[in-house]
Amino acid sequence: MGLAAIQAALARLAIDPTWRDRFYRDPIAVGAEVGLSPTEALALAESDRRPIDEFAASLHRKRRAQIRRTLPIAVRALGDRYGRLFDRYAHEAPPRGSRADLDDALGFVAALNSFPETDRPPWFPDLARYELAWQLAARTGIWPVVRLFRFPVGRLIHLPLAAEVTPAPTLAIWWRPSPRSRLRHVLFPLPRR
Amino acid sequence: MGAGVNPMDDELPALGVGLGFRPPFLADLFRNRRGVDFLEITADHYLDAPPEKLDELKLLADHFPIIPHALDLSIGSAEGMDDDYLEALAGLVERLNPPWWSEHLAFTRAGGVAIGHLAPLPRTREAVDVVARNVERIRGRIATPLILENITATIDLPGAELDEPEFLSMVLDQTGCGWLCDVTNLYTNAENRGRDPMAELDRWPWGRAVQFHFAGGHRQGGTLIDSHAHTTPPEVWRLLDEAARRAPVRGIILERDENLPPMADLLDELDRARAIARRYERWA
The missing domain is CATH 1.10.10 (Arc Repressor Mutant, subunit A)
Structure with a gap:
């Protein structure tokens, strides 16, 4: 063989x-x-197909747990809905890339926008993108990471999923003054159009 | 066979008994420094790591001997290994300068797909040759002795020419690598296939064992899962005792990933493993 x-x-x-x-x-x-x-x-x-199915199921559980570890705030905010949304994402998307802890989370966050708003509030993808950006920025060395959000992401961290939030465009920047220095972060509220 | 591993070689130090490091252990480790002889780190967590994570590694390395344990080199891949991963791993090993480092006898990449999970190799001579070829390539970049871990596997791929002990022995012979014997995995595979692990003890290549892993798993639908989520069960302790009796082991690591207990419980398990190793005079 x-x-x-x-x-x-x-x-x-x-x-x-x-x-x-x-x-x-x-x-x-x-x-x-x-x-x-x-x-x-x-x-x-x-x-025997059963061990193959068990292996696939084990990988599925591992991916679900890995995203939970990478995005603990977003996953906690989703509560019971996380398992269902992850299953939908994973059914369409195989594991991604070689950075096990980041690449699958990137895929999951990208998929959130395609899920109907009946399954998550409109601001939730911004919360997940914001949390993920922290992880990416931590590894990016001295290059700044810049992200634009529709919602006031600084507030989202503390909100229950049922909360209604008015859009308020926000610019987020992360940077390190030198490769060994601590990560800096600032949020700028932007004027609404 | 290049820089092969002979555990009886005086150059391989006895490290004692330690823990697979997980970040929640950090504070308790320093409060219980004397109960933990060395640490095994998951190499992958430090390959593309932010400065904060590298500071953590430096802190650990300043206080404990560290063994890097890699997950995703895919040493059994017929299509070869990822150059960038190998390069990053080589940098980590160089930075830590450990007496040995470890990977799994498995593959994690194939057909252009990164599975993200340890997959079992077909137990064929072709697979042995592929592992040997990949190990040769690794040695061109990392001179530090490599030891290979037996994994759990519920899948028996068709076309097997060798059984588990034969396959492992042939790989170790052909590569010159040492054996990271995961005692719980030995027990788990035997149990899931309805075999008695104690009955086949003499078939394993104990003379090549450098390090042990042990842990407790759980049952799921009749299958034993190596989840590192529970206290080590009596059957694994008995197997660990027999393994220590037979092998010139230089280090023993307790793995715990889920359902983390108080550090005192982990230290009790380390003490018990230490007593076993001392009974067979594996180190002072």
Whole structure:
């Protein structure tokens, strides 16, 4: 069994539920997409599926916990809704990049805007972007990080999810005066258009 | 085979018994400095880290011997390893200058996909060759001895030519690496496959073991999960005792990631592991 092909297949089975279902429906055709021979594809498809599903579920739980650690304020604000929103995001998006603690959080935050506002208040994506920007800025060295928000992000941290917030454009800047100095941060309220 | 690892070599110091470092332990560690002989850090947490995190690492390294433990080098990938990751890891190892460092006998990247999770290798001779090739490349960048950890795996990929002890032994022979024996993983894999770990003890390459991991997991739907979330169970203590009897181990690490107990409970577990190592005169 070719190692590169079997590894590529296991990776897709683990991260992509749609590909997983397609593979088990038509292993020869779908396995060929990652280089499995018909014999290899059938051998993999005929082996016990349960451990593969458990492996995928374990990865799913790990990603969910990782984003919770990266964005504790945003996830706490979401409460019970977090699991549902994460499941929706993860079903569409495989794990991203090589920075496990950041790249998936970037994907989740980007996906928040596509979720209907019945599932989260309009200001929530700004809260998540703000929290994530802190993490990114901490790693960016002396290059400043600049973000524009629709809402007064400094206030959002303390709000319950049901709170109504009036949009108030806000500019946020993070920087380090030197590579070893502490991270600085400032928020500027901007005039409304 | 390059800079192979012989645990009996006097150049590998005995580090004693310690903890897998997690940030919530920080304050308690310094209050209980004498109960912890060394620390194992997750290397990945310090590869692309802000200055504050590097300050934390310096603080730890000023007070404890540190062993870097990497997660995402993907040492078993047929497509090779990520150059940037290897370079960053080499920088960390150089900075800490440890007596050894460790990775998992697994792959985390394939087909252009970063899985973000340790995936088991098919137990084939081709996989052994791939690991050996990758280790050679690592040695071109990191001269510090590398030890490889056995992982938990519920998946048995088809086409296996070797069983678990044979596969591990062949990898260690061909690479010259030492063994980071995760005793809980040995127990977990045996238990999940309905085998008795005590019955197959003599088949493992104990002479190559440099370091042990131990921890407690939990059951989920009949499957034992290595979650590092509970106190070490009696079965793992018995296995740790047998492992220490057989292996010239130089360090033992308790792993705890979830459901964190008071530091005193962790120190009790360290004391028990220390007593086992002393019983077999693994260090003074």
